[in-house]
Amino acid sequence: MTHHVRIGLLGCGNVGGGLVQLVADEGVRIRERYGVALEIVRVLVRDGERERPGVDRRLITTHALDVLDADCDVIVELIGGVHSAGSFVRRALARGCNVVTANKALLANCGRELFAMAERNDVTIGFEASVCGAVPVVRALRRGLAGDSIESIAGILNGTCNYVLTRMEEGLDFETALLRAQANGFAEADPSLDIDGEDAAQKLRILADLAFDAPVRRAIMMGIRGVTSAEIDDASEKGCVIRLVAEARRVAGGVEMSVAPRLVPKSDPFARAIDEENVVMIRGRASGDVTLSGRGAGPLPTASAVLSDILECGDRSRRFATV
């Protein structure tokens, strides 16, 4: 018995292109292993004229409704931003489609409303790709550690800042290191979202919502813009490095969150995160410290998280048409 899964793709940039490639590469294995036949049925793009290797031209459209009304099982939202993305996701949920998204800004801004809407329509929103790329931290919190009370979450959640700090340890100044991150495709379109801590704060917010389900009592956000080469050298002399650490912890009556540069001993797991690597340490009352790490960015790692969510939608709802 094969379940046929019709996928509508909103956005075909780095991650969207990665997903198209991954579906082509893994399609046969997934069909044989899980009995799921994946088909991308429509693809929304901004520029319909651009050449996109691997993407069937006939699937491409510049009209979102062509995708949203194409009778899909899953809508994959990869356009980013809050306004258009939000209205597309709402329309998909209202039509009874599952949604998979990598859009942390959308979830940080209106996650609660969207999850409630998904529940009313008996569909799911997969968002593993929105935090830490291929590292399955959303599943770890949602499922693997669901039986435990989480006391704190701390991590290196922004690959760009970590890349910049790692390059500065090698002697580059801040501006040159940032340019190098952008050239390597790690930085967000607007790098200030990375550098000022906003991106890490959004991811932390998503993880904290999963872990604590409690009001935010205090939130601090500092980026790495002020970090100088002299401070990096000074840290090194003390046997430390500087890392942008995001931390959320349970306090009386709620949750306290902070994103800030910290001095971290070189032997610490956070110090050992180099370049665009992400690390998350989850402290549970019964389970102790569980640490997850891996590539937090990049088209294929992120696309692999999207694809896992697509497979899980199918697994959970079992509403896909049988071929």
Next chain:
Amino acid sequence: MTHHVRIGLLGCGNVGGGLVQLVADEGVRIRERYGVALEIVRVLVRDGERERPGVDRRLITTHALDVLDADCDVIVELIGGVHSAGSFVRRALARGCNVVTANKALLANCGRELFAMAERNDVTIGFEASVCGAVPVVRALRRGLAGDSIESIAGILNGTCNYVLTRMEEGLDFETALLRAQANGFAEADPSLDIDGEDAAQKLRILADLAFDAPVRRAIMMGIRGVTSAEIDDASEKGCVIRLVAEARRVAGGVEMSVAPRLVPKSDPFARAIDEENVVMIRGRASGDVTLSGRGAGPLPTASAVLSDILECGDRSRRFATV
């Protein structure tokens, strides 16, 4: 809407006792957060006379059928071994109960048959607790990385061997270190299962089945019994430590598995696993290296993995009676 989940517990040793405690500690939170009301309805023990703090005496029985026929939603199998445990699990599946188990020997020996039986009866077998305690590596492979082709899995899967090796680095000889591991409750009842590599091999087999779904072409199993203090010192002079590394990797036509002591540079993530810590590194074609680590043994970490599986049974099948 609250789902009521009736749990039948087979075995009330370290992990079973941990589960009883965890259900008491987390019950209110889980009811409020997930709408699931957990109730342990019967508990099978070997010695009905022993005092068990926190366990209601009226639930205790020494007859397995009292538990298996108690109209449970989930049977939790924590008695270990293959023969009795296997027949209890088969009976539970045949009755349409979900099963959660921490029994790696059972899964390594007859996992394929039991999973097929579960599928025929439209129930699930949760086994997160069978590998690496609280570290959600089973979920990472089953779900988080389902969209990717796994190339290799390598890890420190046996906490006892790692504890012994770590103590030997501090100057203890093999026998004294092993006695210390037993005194701390890490070692299996029969420590030769740990020391000779069998326990790590069983866990590796479970992970490899999840990751590769391919025949085993070659398997090597060596334990740490022959490792001497002189070898530990010699490794240290080379900037290395000795670790019992379990590795499975895709080769032409199947999978190659090995469990063996290896020389590992001190800067390696495997070297940094100390005492009973477990580490697993999963290499995916698209996702790159994803590493998970945490406490691989102990009553509460293992019980927290069992409880997460209980919650997921309920979430997936939605067959629990509504109160």
